[in-house]
Amino acid sequence: MTNTTDTALRSLLSDVLSLAPARAAALTADSGLFGALPELDSMAVAGLLTEIEDRFDIVIDDDEVDGDMLGTYGDLLSYITRKLGQA
Amino acid sequence: MPATWPCPGPADELAVVFDRARPVRLLIVPPLFEEMNRTRRFLVETQRQLDTLGIDSMLPDLPGCNESPQPFAAQSLGSWRDAMAAAARHFGATHVLAVRGGALVFPTSLPGWVLEPAKGASILRQLLRARVLTAREAGREENSADLLEQGRNHGLELAGYQLSAALVAGLDAAVPQDEGQVVLRQAALGGSALWLRSEPGEDAAQSANLARIIALDEGG
Incomplete structure (x- = not known):
């Protein structure tokens, strides 16, 4: 389950941020996202969240979007894994 | 051409x-x-x-x-x-x-x-979300539900576009x-x-x- 989510999330980040597949594959749990990737401005974050909702079939509240959720790749992956667990 | x-x-x-x-x-x-x-x-x-x-x-x-x-x-x-x-x-x-x-x-x-x-609602949601995030970065709190209400009645600026009230209402409902x-x-x-x-x-x-x-x- 988690491995599938991990693969799907890497592919989604690669699509939304135009990251080369090698760069997406090299992301670790500590890799910085929001604030660290120049591609990730608020419009891109909005696009990313919408795409996450579509592909993982979850609903993200605006209130949940903050540094804890988007700070690193690991943060985002554990957020989505948690949401999927609740579904 | x-x-x-x-x-x-x-x-x-x-x-x-x-x-x-x-x-x-x-x-x-x-x-x-x-x-x-x-x-x-x-x-x-x-x-x-x-x-x-x-x-x-x-x-x-x-x-x-x-x-x-x-x-x-x-x-x-x-x-x-x-x-x-x-x-x-x-x-x-x-x-x-x-x-x-x-x-x-x-x-x-x-x-x-x-x-x-x-869907129109998905397009609108993404625009509203971008505005809420931009406001938050600037230290202002806005929320999508209030913005949507304001937009449906008076129009709204989202992501640099000035949306008419008709466009907001239309998008919200369109499939x-x-x-x-x-x-x-x-x-x-x-x-x-x-x-x-x-x-x-x-x-x-x-x-x-x-x-x-x-x-x-x-x-x-």
Whole structure:
């Protein structure tokens, strides 16, 4: 389950941020996202969240979007894994 | 090639056309907002590919968008539907390809294709979210529900676009209008979706795939 989510999330980040597949594959749990990737401005974050909702079939509240959720790749992956667990 | 066409409103609008008076004439209705910019090179390249396959195509500007002389703030889904219907009549379109949000405003009486049609509410939600995030970065708290209410009554600025109250209300309720047109998915084009990318890109292979699907379908 988690491995599938991990693969799907890497592919989604690669699509939304135009990251080369090698760069997406090299992301670790500590890799910085929001604030660290120049591609990730608020419009891109909005696009990313919408795409996450579509592909993982979850609903993200605006209130949940903050540094804890988007700070690193690991943060985002554990957020989505948690949401999927609740579904 | 740029061409003009008579659009309801104060002035003619522009379109990119590949017109050699051939029997199959495809009207391309572009996505809305930023996705239009992100897909423009992809769609024009698709037109070039269609041209080599013997198909005429026209990619008109939506009023208020791209090179249009009309103000964006005056637009609604209704004005875009009227405009695309007028473009279809003017160019004598026989088929239509609507892309993403274009599926909300294309002339439904034409046969053709819709590529990854988007719901109006999803488009609006993404714009509202971008505004809420931008405000938060600036230390202001806004929320999507209040903004939506304000937008439906008075219009709203979202991501640099001044949306009329009619456009906000229209988007909030609109679903893709396809009636029997073939629904195409990104997977059929190969590669990743160009409208998702934060920077506009192009992908000749995806354009070639799309053109081939249209040419094959139309012949069959």
